[in-house]
Amino acid sequence: MSYSGNHSAITTATPNVYISKWGALPLALHAENYVPSGYGLPNKYYRRSVDVPQDQSNIASALNACFSxxxxxxxxxxxxxxxxxxxxxxxxxxxxxxxxxxxxxxxxxxxxxxxxxxxxxxxxxxxxxxxxxxxxxxxxxxxxxxxxxxxxxxxxxxxxxxxxxxxxxxxxxxxxxxxxxxxxxxxxxxxxxxSNNGTGLNLSSSSPWLDGNNISNNTNYGINANNISTSFYWHDNTLQGNGYAMLLNNASPYIYNNFISDNAHGVVITSSVPNFVQPSGQWRGYNAITCAATPLLKAQNYSTVYMGYDFDGGYNSIFGSDLPDMEAVNHSGIYADNNYWGSPNPQVYADGTSWILSRTPLGSDPNPGSECSGSLAASLGKNSNSLINEGDAAVLYWEAIATGRKGDLQKAKELLQLIIEGKYDQKYSPLALLALYKFNLNNKTALSSSLTKIYSRTKEDALRPFAVRLLARESALANNYKDMVAYNTELINNYPNTVNELTALYDLANYYFECEQDLVKANEYYSRMKEAFPDEDLTVFAGINLGILNAGNLKKETFTENIPERYSLSDAYPNPFNPATRIKFSIPKDEFVTLKVYDILGGEILKLVNEVKAAGTYSISFDASNLPSGIYLYQIKAGGFTQTKKMILTK
Structure with a gap:
């Protein structure tokens, strides 16, 4: 035995165990240095620390030698x-x-x-x-x-x-x-x-708080977030030089005071309801989202983004894309009033199922230092600021939005319920359910009741798959993976070749890769995505997540590298189809392209493409799951080239 220091401890034959010469009390008085050994005798203690290299030569031996x-x-x-x-x-x-x-x-x-x-x-x-x-x-x-x-x-x-x-x-x-x-x-x-990682932050079904971080030069994503609730605040961060600045999938934090600039691709929001504003006060955002080759902010696949409405919020800087600065597609909406766009006319695009409010643009930049070195996108000749009277559902919808934003949630929900229970409207019925979902986020009982009621409808009901998607989201946020898998599997089985299947495939590929670490299963879902949805954003994202694709090598869009010699519009395939088909076209030089779908009487149904495209060959998916059977026309305009063809939807 030997004494240890001034604490009258005697070293025993057992490593790190000490016995007080005078009993337990002297060592107990020095608790910062000694703790009870747990041997059952009150006077046996061991030192609180094991030092490397002083006591043990390496970390492995020290971890083996030390006690709890x-x-x-x-x-x-x-x-x-x-x-x-x-x-x-x-x-x-x-x-x-x-x-x-x-x-x-x-x-x-x-x-x-x-x-x-x-x-x-x-x-x-x-x-x-x-x-x-x-x-x-x-x-x-x-x-x-x-x-x-x-x-x-x-x-x-x-x-x-x-x-x-x-x-x-x-x-x-x-x-x-x-x-x-x-x-x-x-x-x-x-x-x-x-910085300089494959992906900077990969956040899935977790609780992340992000403040003042510099997230830069990461190859694939600055932030890739899945299944994050509205409880979290991301502020005062810099995202610069990344592949994609940020991908939010069923991720809805508060995002404010951030500098998001000079990324290859901007912020992509899918199946989410995030807020790009502060969570209190005047609800201003003070985000600078600038300078990317693709849209700076894109909402898709049943998303609603809040960046400012009427006199509240706003004060974000959004400009400097080579394409429209903002885009909303596949039953999505963006509140973007009171923001700075780099010019008096915001460059935004919404497809026929979606909307963007970009009213009252600011005349000066509220976020100094957000300027780009590149030029602004050319004017599209169309701005989605105006609210067009598209029928009773549209009137009710916008009245509900205005009422809810003024604080009368009960009245807003009643108006939305009228749309949901009324005759199905291809655009506004799904948007009404999404708005009801957002207004009920703080009332989970009411939310569950609303979604369950629609879920109980027959599977042929056009609104039902949207409710299934929201139930899958809520299950994922609650870490109820069993139900999440079940709902997404139902979407795949009951609604093939639609955006409902696409989002379900993406969620399950992510789940099996990240949570179950089942690469075989994840690849099965990714293979189906490549087969049915080869040109969709989510298919690209799944390839990146599985390590198959590299965001740093992606082009603005998926197109063949061989430049075609002439303009062409191919026959839709399959044709006849139910409910989805693909339309292929080629352009020999960079052009502003529109590709529109019309009914047999010439009424416009949907804009599939409405932007500048680089020379190449493109394949575009058209989902007609919410349209009646019949003959439809599709027309391309690119430069001086115009061509129209027919396709037949059979149900």
């Missing part, structure tokens, strides 16, 4: 040659200046009840991205990082059901994700630099 309640303190440089695990009750702490170098493929896992702390430390490989595997936090694990660097892993941080906080850290040169936060993880990021 002890901390392994690491200083200096260490090389990790085997996988490490921090068990429940143990803490691994990297002190200022510590440098941990991982051997190929190795990882450190923090188990439930374990803790990992890093202050001024570096975790790295040999200089090549993907050299080591990850710093992994399993469910119930905990991590705290400050002023530290994580680089050259496959996943800088992989968190599944854990709680992780980072401030003033650098996460860089990780091949797949800078941070991957899944399955009810809580992630708090403040003032970090997350």
């Amino acid at each position: 309640g002890q901390t392994v303190n690491v200083t200096g440089s260490q090389t990790v040659t085997s996988d490490l695990s921090v068990l429940s009750g143990k803490t691994l702490a990297l002190n200022n200046g510590a440098i941990i170098t991982f051997s190929p493929g190795k990882k450190l896992t923090v188990q439930s009840g374990g803790w990992f702390n890093a202050n001024g430390a570096t975790l790295k490989g040999n200089g090549s991205p993907g050299y080591w595997h990850s710093l992994t936090f399993n469910s119930g694990g905990n991590g705290s990082f400050s002023n530290s660097t994580i680089r050259e892993a496959q996943y800088g941080i992989y968190s599944s059901g854990a709680t992780v906080t980072l401030s003033n850290c650098t996460i860089t040169n990780n091949s797949l994700y800078g941070i991957n936060s899944l399955s009810s993880s809580t992630l708090t990021l403040s003032d970090n630099t997350i």
Whole structure:
């Protein structure tokens, strides 16, 4: 035996265990240095810390030697040659200046009840991205990082059901994700630099708080978010130089005071209801969303985006795309009043199922420094500011929106219910259900009742698949994956070759890849997406998520690299069709292209294309699931070329 320091402790034959010479009291008075050993005798204690390299030569031996309640303190440089695990009750702490170098493929896992702390430390490989595997936090694990660097892993941080906080850290040169936060993880990021990764932040079914981070030069996405509720605030972040700045799928945080500029692609919002404003006060956004090759903000697949309505909100800067600055398609809407567009005429586009409000544009930029070096998009000759009287459903819908935005939610819901229960309107019935969904987000009982009522209709009912999609969203947000899978499987089986199937395939491909880590199953859904929806955004995103595609190599649109010699419009295929077909066209030079669908009397049904296209060959999907059987016309106009053809919908 030997004495230990001034605390009258005697070292025993058991490593790290001490017995007080005078009984338990002297060591108990020094609780910051000693804790009970748990051996059942009151006078047996062990030191609170095991120091590397002073007590143990390496981290692996220290973790094996320490007991629950002890901390392994690491200083200096260490090389990790085997996988490490921090068990429940143990803490691994990297002190200022510590440098941990991982051997190929190795990882450190923090188990439930374990803790990992890093202050001024570096975790790295040999200089090549993907050299080591990850710093992994399993469910119930905990991590705290400050002023530290994580680089050259496959996943800088992989968190599944854990709680992780980072401030003033650098996460860089990780091949797949800078941070991957899944399955009810809580992630708090403040003032970090997350750069040059495959994807900066991959957030799925987790609780992310983002404040003051620089998310830049990530190959695929700055932020890829799935199944995030409206409870979270992302503000004062910079997203610059990424493949896609941000992809929100069933993700609806408050986003404000951010600088989102010079990304290859802008913000894409699918199946979501986010707010680009502050959550209180005047509801102003102060986001600068500028400079991209594609639309700066695109809402699609049953989304509603709030950026300002009437006299509230707004004060975002949105300009500098090579295409329309803002786009809404597939039963989506964007409130975008009181924003700055770089010119008096906002460059926006909404298809025949969607809308954008971009009234009262600001005359000066509220976000200095948001200017682009590139030129603004050419005028489209059409602005979706005006509200056209399209019938009783349209009148009721816009009255409901105005009433709800003024605070009378009950009256707004009653008006929306009239549309939902009335004769089906291809545009406004789905939009009314989406508005009712958003107005009921804080009343889950009423929301469930409304959706269940529509779900009980026959599967042939045109509004029912929209309710199924919303039920799938709510299940995912509640981490009820069993029901989420069931609802999405129903969409695939009952509504093939429609956008309903497309969104379900995407959600299931993501779920099996991220949560179940079942690459075979995920690839089955992705293969179906490539077969049925080869040119859709979600198919591209699924390919990126599965590591098959690289966002940095994508063109503005999917088209063949061989430039055609002449204009052409091909026959729709299949034709006759039910309910979807594809229309292929070619243009030999960059042109403003319109591709429209008409009924047999010449009434316009839908604009499939209404923008400048680069020279190439394109294949466009037309979903007629909400149209009656009959003969339809489709017409292309590109430069001086015009051609019209027929297609037959049979149900």
